Amino acid sequence: MKVLVTGGAGFIGSFLAEKLLQKGFEVKILDNFSTGTLKNLSHIQDQVEIVRGDIRSPQDLEKAINGVDAVFHFAANPEVRIGDPGEHFEHNILATYLLLETMRKKNVKDIVFASSSTVYGDAQKLPTPEDSALKPISVYGASKLACESLISSYAHTYGFKGVALRYANVVGPRATRGVIKDFILKLKANPRELEILGDGTQTKSYIWIDDAVDATIFAWERTIEGFEPYNVGSIDAISVKEVADIVVEVMGLRDVSYRFTGGVMGGRGWVGDVKYMHLDIAKLLRMGWSPKYSSREAVRKAAMSLVREIGT
Ligand code: NAD
Known part of the structure; x- marks a missing residue:
């Protein structure tokens, strides 16, 4: 099985790509190397196919999605602090829409999305379970929630399987x-x-990188269909x-x-x-994953x- 990791040259993406290789998947990476580096991939560079391109470009997306069975979507503007809302719209919402459309055209219907705890905003309940109100207080959080909504709608409208990982601070x-x-x-x-x-x-x-990557693959492998969000944090x-x-x-x-x-x-x-x-990580704990x-x-x-x- 061949998978695409967008943002695979970045922090989480490079560790994820390495783990997927270890588990026997073929791995393709799409990255524009804005914050990601080749150095992050130096130890696996000859085992992965790298497409240097931008998730906002339908041509680059098409090239990257050719021949893959599933997409781990980790490329984004990950800046939580206030910045240009237009950046979040383009890199996160528009790019995710373009990615989903390219996947639909190519009949690739399996997507894993790097979401964030920021979708909850100032949560009423701590620890916060997945079915809490979603009221982001940053444009970044809003953009992640918009991406989740798009993926959920593609799951229900076009038969996609969508997994959203709502990460705590990954370190x-x-x-x-x-x-x-x-x-x-x-x-x-x-x-x-x-x-x-x-x-x-x-x-x-805060969650250690290996714990976050393990939870990501664990949740993906155990989600059969539809759209499922998972909190990924420590205890x-x-x-x-x-x-x-x-x-x-x-x-x-x-x-x-x-x-x-x-x-x-x-x-x-x-x-x-x-x-x-x-x-609240009870959902993943009940399924058998736990952070080390x-x-x-x-x-x-x-x-x-x-x-x-x-x-x-
Ligand atoms: P990162 O900056 O290390 O990785 C992002 C990668 O995406 C980089 O390699 C960058 O070059 C690439 N990229 C950015 N814009 C692109 C574009 N337009 N086209 C192609 N490639 C592009 O950040 P990270 O911390 O590894 O975050 C990865 C994902 O996880 C992001 O979606 C982020 O929002 C999400 N996330 C991270 C954390 C965290 O604590 N690090 C927490 C919650 C969610």
Whole structure:
């Protein structure tokens, strides 16, 4: 069976491509290398077919979908912070629509989508189960929800199988962004003081990259038909201040003073930042998957690998 990974040169996509190869799938990658790199694929480069192209181009999509049986759709504009809403519309919503249309024409009806915890917005219930209200508070979250809706409609209208993984913060080596990398870079520039966006009490769930990839393939293999969303997170959540403490410790620093910016709208890091995110993962647990690492362990492992990767 041959699968396409869009965004396969990126952080999650490159680990996913590697795992799919290990499981015996043939893997094709479509990436425009905007944030992804060939280095991420260096160890599997000769085992995968790489299409250098853009998910907004119907021609590139057609080339990439030729000969594949399923699509793991991970290419996106993954910037959660406020930016140009048009970017999210183009890279996420429009591109997903073009991808679905190309798949429909080519009779490829199996799609796995990298969604996000941000589809819930400020959830009423923590931990948040999949059947909670979907009220995103960022344009990024709205774009992910719009993509899920499109996939759900293609499942019901055209007989697609659609799996949406609503990831917590995925952490590990090769990460292109996120709070751990941000703290490491700031502390390298100034080991005495760390600026923390918000009031530091923002509490979120973090999942180790291998756990996230395992959950993705697990959910896909066990979904038979229709559209199914799955929360993918660890069992707990930790505060941004605790993340800072772990990074400082891993970097072997002492006497670092924290400068909280105070944040916006009740201590959030930025407008659209969900202050408390903890996903209820009971659905996947009931099916037999469980994460190997807690949020604290995942953050520590990621900090260690990113410190090594970034160097001194
Ligand atoms: P990433 O930036 O490392 O990977 C994105 C990949 O997509 C890159 O290789 C990039 O070059 C490629 N890409 C971007 N725009 C493209 C385009 N127009 N055409 C072709 N390729 C394009 O980010 P990531 O963290 O690996 O995220 C992967 C997916 O998972 C994204 O959809 C993101 O929204 C989602 N997600 C990530 C997290 C997380 O914590 N990292 C959490 C929830 C959801």
